[in-house]
Structures are given as structure tokens and as C-alpha cells.
Amino acid sequence: MAKKPLFIVIVFCVIKLTLHLIADYNSGYQGDELLHIETGNHLAFGFMEFPPLIALLAFLQNLLQSSSVFVNHIFIHLAAISIMIMVSKIVLELGGKAKAVFLVLLCIIIAPGFERSQQLFQPVVFSQFFWVLNFYFLLKYVCYLKRRHLWFLTLGTALAFLTKYDAVFFIFGVLSLLIYKTTRQALYRHKFWWHILVFILVISPNIIWQYKNDFPVLKMFDRLYQTQLDQLEPIPVLTRLIISLNPLTLLVWGVGFVFMFHAQMRKYRPAVLSILLSVVLLSLSQGKGYYFYPVLLTILPFGGVFWESVIVTKRKWVIYPLTLFLCLGIFLIPFGMPVFSLKHYLKKTYPYEKKEVTGGQYAVRFEERFSNEKWSKTLKALKQVYDSLPEMEKKSALIWGKHYRQAGAVSLYGKEYGLPNAFSLHGSFYSWLPSGEMPLTTIALRDGDLNGKDFFERYFEEIIPVKSVYNPYADEKEKLYQTIFICKSPKQTFDELKEQFQDRIFE
Numbered sequence: 001m002a003k004k005p006l007f008i009v010i011v012f013c014v015i016k017l018t019l020h021l022i023a024d025y026n027s028g029y030q031g032d033e034l035l036h037i038e039t040g041n042h043l044a045f046g047f048m049e050f051p052p053l054i055a056l057l058a059f060l061q062n063l064l065q066s067s068s069v070f071v072n073h074i075f076i077h078l079a080a081i082s083i084m085i086m087v088s089k090i091v092l093e094l095g096g097k098a099k100a101v102f103l104v105l106l107c108i109i110i111a112p113g114f115e116r117s118q119q120l121f122q123p124v125v126f127s128q129f130f131w132v133l134n135f136y137f138l139l140k141y142v143c144y145l146k147r148r149h150l151w152f153l154t155l156g157t158a159l160a161f162l163t164k165y166d167a168v169f170f171i172f173g174v175l176s177l178l179i180y181k182t183t184r185q186a187l188y189r190h191k192f193w194w195h196i197l198v199f200i201l202v203i204s205p206n207i208i209w210q211y212k213n214d215f216p217v218l219k220m221f222d223r224l225y226q227t228q229l230d231q232l233e234p235i236p237v238l239t240r241l242i243i244s245l246n247p248l249t250l251l252v253w254g255v256g257f258v259f260m261f262h263a264q265m266r267k268y269r270p271a272v273l274s275i276l277l278s279v280v281l282l283s284l285s286q287g288k289g290y291y292f293y294p295v296l297l298t299i300l301p302f303g304g305v306f307w308e309s310v311i312v313t314k315r316k317w318v319i320y321p322l323t324l325f326l327c328l329g330i331f332l333i334p335f336g337m338p339v340f341s342l343k344h345y346l347k348k349t350y351p352y353e354k355k356e357v358t359g360g361q362y363a364v365r366f367e368e369r370f371s372n373e374k375w376s377k378t379l380k381a382l383k384q385v386y387d388s389l390p391e392m393e394k395k396s397a398l399i400w401g402k403h404y405r406q407a408g409a410v411s412l413y414g415k416e417y418g419l420p421n422a423f424s425l426h427g428s429f430y431s432w433l434p435s436g437e438m439p440l441t442t443i444a445l446r447d448g449d450l451n452g453k454d455f456f457e458r459y460f461e462e463i464i465p466v467k468s469v470y471n472p473y474a475d476e477k478e479k480l481y482q483t484i485f486i487c488k489s490p491k492q493t494f495d496e497l498k499e500q501f502q503d504r505i506f507e
Contacts, residue, residue: 001089004098009088009346012105013081019109020077024069024117026338033121034408035427037062037072041411046209048216048428048505053163054123065411072121079129080195083297084108088130091109091301092239095266096427099312099319102302103326107252107300108240110329112336113244115367117293119337123164124290131294132168135271138174142270144253145186154195158202165217166291173274180270182218213431216505223506225286234283241289244336245296248329249320253296256303264309275299281397325353338369345369361472366502370473378445378482379417382410384417385443385466385484395437398422402446402455404429406482410445425501433498438490449481459497 029037039047040058048056057075064071077296088101090202095435097103108114115144118125133157141149157174177183226236242250259265260272278295285291312319332351334340346362356364361372364370382399389397399414399422401407407429410422423433442460446452450465464486474480492500 001097005092005101008102009085009377011471012109016084016109017077017081017335019081019115019170019333020073020119021070022339023115023295023337024073026341027119027368028069028073028373028375029412030120030122030371031403031405031408032365033072033368035404035429036123037122038411039428042428042432043239044209044431045205045211045212046306048213049220050123050164051162052209054121054126057079058121058127061073061319067416068195073119076118076121076125077494079124081124082256083118083132084124086136086296087301090132090136090139090298091304093136093143094301094411096301098306100301100308102304103252103307103322104300106323106326107246107249107303110326111245111247111249111331112332113241113290113293114297115333115336117290118220118499120368123415124293127160127166128297128408129137130156130167134170135298137273138274139176139268139271140160141177141186142183142268145183147190149495150187150190150195154199155202158199158221160207161203162206162363165292169278169281169291169329170274170294171243171286173278174278176270176273176277179273183270199240220506231276232363237287238287241292244289244337245293246332248326249280249300252303252307252327253300254303255306256299256301259306260299260302260312262306276306302326324504338366342373357475357480360474360475360477361438365475366472370471374469374471374473375413377411377471378406379409381404381467381469381484382419382443382445383417389441389486393441394420394441397441397443398434398439399488400424400442400444400445401429406445420464425497426507427505430498430505431502434494435441436495438497440490442487442490444485444487447479447482450483452483453485456485456487459491460487461491463487494496 003444018353034050034052037058039055040060040062041057043052043055045052045443061072061074062114066072084105087104091100091104097139134153136360137153137156139151153174156402157167157171177187217277245253260275275298277293279292282291307318320456336346336354336355338345340348346364350362352365353365355365357363367374386394386397399410400406400422401410401422401424404424404427407422407424407426410419414420414422423429425433444456446455450469453465466486467481468481470481471479
């Protein structure tokens with residue numbers, strides 16, 4: 001990488017890391033993060049909702065035995081910076097130079113969607129990283145037809161599959177190599193069937209795990225389509241996508257999508273077609289807006305190259321008003337990540353995204369903005385309930401979190417509050433359920449008010465609602481309260497309970 005583009009990349013990486021560290025300081029955990037962190041304590045070749053790679057990263061972070069947001073965000077920050085680097089390398093591979101790199105990285109910085117998706121400890125950010133990494137390998141193979149690039153692409157896509165199952169959309173796009181004569185002949189020359197075999201061997205432990213567990217990922221997708229994806233309409237999804245990426249960046253990725261098919265990009269046609277195939281399959285699958293983020297990261301470089309090679313080359317002055325115009329998008333950064341405190345957010349940013357929830361004081365869209373306060377209140381309440389139990393009951397008592405985020409919060413913070421272990425039958429926590437007899441007393445926690453006791457009545461002889469914790473920031477009425485129950489005299493063992501929930505894991 002030449003000195004000027006390298007300097008630009010370093011500056012933007014420093015800016016991005018600084019923004020994410022500030023967001024760490026001002027935020028807690030989003031609910032799914034609590035599940036992902038807990039997977040590090042239960043290494044396996046698969047999980048109910050996602051492949052195994054994130055558990056390995058969680059395991060490494062958990063070695064530090066810290067509940068700190070900074071510690072548990074180490075790998076996502078590394079991934080976010082790596083995305084910036086790889087996108088820059090794609091720009092350079094497409095023939096772009098410093099100005100194109102600058103425009104593309106600026107678009108990533110000002111896009112709220114990229115900010116939040118790269119701020120949380122979830123498979124999403126690692127999926128984006130592997131997508132751009134593998135697109136870079138694909139470009140290299142298309143340009144130079146070297147077998148080593150095909151091997152890099154093979155191993156990269158296998159790791160992508162073990163990170164998030166949306167890798168199948170990228171893999172579908174790679175079929176474009178078979179359509180063009182030059183790349184098709186190279187594939188035959190390089191005996192591509194060996195690469196397919198290696199790919200299958202690498203992902204086989206996860207496939208075997210899915211098979212042994214009756215393919216829970218298919219059940220999750222079925223539930224997802226029933227509750228969310230089937231209700232999505234193309235126009236609203238596209239509108240939300242444009243807004244989440246900052247409408248100003250449409251000047252770059254929008255023209256980039258058109259410029260991909262320009263004669264100047266002829267040599268990259270197989271890679272361009274791979275993008276198109278991925279977009280088509282994603283659209284047919286009724287994907288949410290953020291499902292398209294990885295694809296957009298590969299389209300942005302084409303837009304940067306367009307502005308630099310077609311416009312700025314003839315009219316150098318255009319780069320200045322264009323940069324100034326894109327910089328206006330900085331004002332949307334607080335909507336994508338908590339770069340300000342909760343108090344400042346409620347005063348300055350929240351009024352622009354205000355939502356009414358009956359009984360709630362605020363309706364804050366992103367849980368991580370207020371989760372520190374939420375879990376602190378909840379865990380203190382759980383501690384009070386636990387301390388109220390007779391000593392004999394305390395020795396064997398466990399905490400049942402109806403949602404995995406509740407069990408995850410107790411697992412992460414429980415020792416700090418002197419709480420017993422937690423279990424849940426929701427999501428991957430189902431796999432970690434204890435066996436044998438249930439304790440005589442269980443402390444149960446679920447969203448909702450005191451009427452929520454009916455959920456537990458079929459599993460215990462006695463249910464006592466004892467405390468409700470109010471959350472003034474909930475964006476749904478059902479989440480305004482978390483209620484704690486003391487449940488006594490279980491009607492079944494853990495093994496029988498697990499059997500009763502085998503078809504209810506994703507409720």
C-alpha cells in the first residue's frame with residue numbers, strides 16, 4: 001500500500017477505534033451479547049442460533065474473567081478495523097487511489113448501520129469482515145487466476161460459514177466463476193473439486209452437530225420467518241437500508257452499483273456478477289436491511305473509484321464539496337452508537353426518534369444505551385429475593401431466566417452480586433440445562449408484570465410474585481417490567497422439563 005493511502009487508512013482506523021471505545025464507555029450490553037459471551041463457557045461445534053466461531057472468541061475473552069464491556073469488545077474492535085483495511089485494499093485492487101480510499105472510509109464512518117453492527121459482540125461484524133476478506137480474494141483470483149488465491153478463498157468462505165450462516169449468500173455469488181470462460185477454465189485447471197472437498201471437511205463438524213441436534217438452525221429460521229421476515233416488504237426494507245447507511249452515502253454506493261457494470265470494470269465482471277447474485281438471493285430470501293450490509297461494503301469501493309477516476313480526474317475541485325457534503329453525515333453518528341451519555345442522548349438525540357409506549361417514560365431503540373442501569377436494578381432485586389430465602393433453600397436454589405438475556409446477565413454478573421447459577425430453556429441455554437432433580441426453590445425472572453406467573457404455574461406447585469423492576473426506557477410494553485417469582489415444589493425433573501421444551505426453544 002502506497003504511503004498516502006496507508007496514511008488515510010491509519011487515520012480512519014484511529015477515528016473508528018476512538019468512536020467505538022467512547023461508545024463502550026457510554027454503554028452496556030445488548031441482550032444477544034450476553035448469550036454470545038456465555039457460549040465461551042460451553043465450547044461446542046455448534047449452537048442453536050449460530051455457528052461455533054464466536055464461542056471460541058468468547059472463550060479467549062473469558063480467560064480474562066471480566067464483565068467489562070471493553071474486554072468483551074476486544075475482537076469486535078479488531079474486526080471493525082480489519083474491515084476498514086480490507087475495504088481499502090479492495091479499492092486499490094479496483095484501481096483506486098488515495099481519494100477513492102478516503103471517500104469510501106468516510107462513508108463507513110458516517111453510516112449509523114455500520115456503526116452499531118460493528119459495535120456489538122455478535123457474529124454480524126465478523127460476518128462483514130469475512131465477506132470483504134473473501135471478496136478481496138475473489139477479486140485477486142479473477143484478476144490473476146492464481147491457485148493460492150483460490151485456496152485463500154476456500155478457507156475464507158469456510159471460516160465465514162463457521163461464523164454466520166449468511167455466508168451461503170456469498171458462496172452462491174461465487175458461482176459466477178463458472179459462468180465466465182476464463183475463470184471456468186482456471187477452475188478446471190486448478191481442480192476446483194478439491195477445494196470443494198476441503199470446504200466441506202472444514203465445516204463438517206458443525207454440520208454433524210446440526211444433524212445430531214435435529215438441525216435447530218432450521219427451526220430458528222422457520223420461527224424468524226413466522227414472526228418477522230414474512231411481514232417485510234421490499235420498499236420499506238430498502239428505505240430503512242438507505243437511512244441506516246446514511247442517505248448521503250448513496251452518492252457513493254448508489255453510483256458504485258451502477259459503475260460496477262461500466263466498461264472500465266470489465267476485467268472484474270465475474271466478481272461484479274457475484275455481488276449481483278448475492279443481492280438477488282438475499283432479496284428472494286426476504287432479508288432484513290442489515291443483511292445487505294456486507295454486500296454494500298463490497299459495492300462502496302466501486303463508488304469511490306468512480307468519483308476518483310471519472311469525476312475528480314477531470315474536475316479536481318469536486319472532491320472538496322463532495323467531502324464537505326459527506327461530512328454533514330457526521331451528525332447521524334449518535335443515532336448509530338452511544339458516543340454520548342444516556343442523559344445527553346435523551347436530551348439531544350432521542351427527541352428525533354421519539355416513540356410512545358404506554359406506561360413508559362422513554363422508548364429507547366437500542367438496549368445497550370440503558371442496559372447498565374437496567375441490569376444493575378434487576379440484579380440487586382434478585383439479590384434481595386435470594387437473601388430473603390431460608391438458608392437451607394439458598395444452598396440449592398437456582399435462577400430461571402425465561403429469556404436467554406436474563407440468564408446471560410446472571411451468568412456474567414452473578415458472582416459480583418453473590419447470586420446462584422442461572423439456567424434457561426430459551427435458545428442455546430437449552431443445551432446447557434442441568435440434569436437430575438430440580439431444586440425445591442427456584443427464583444424465576446421474566447419480562448412482564450405480576451400476571452406473568454401463569455407461565456410458571458404448570459411447572460411448580462407454588463408461585464409467589466415478589467418483586468417487579470420497572471424499566472422506563474423499554475421500547476415495548478411487555479418489557480416495561482421484569483418480574484421476579486419464588487417458585488417452590490417443582491412438578492418435574494430437569495430432564496422432563498427439557499423434554500417439554502424441545503419444540504419451544506425459540507419462543
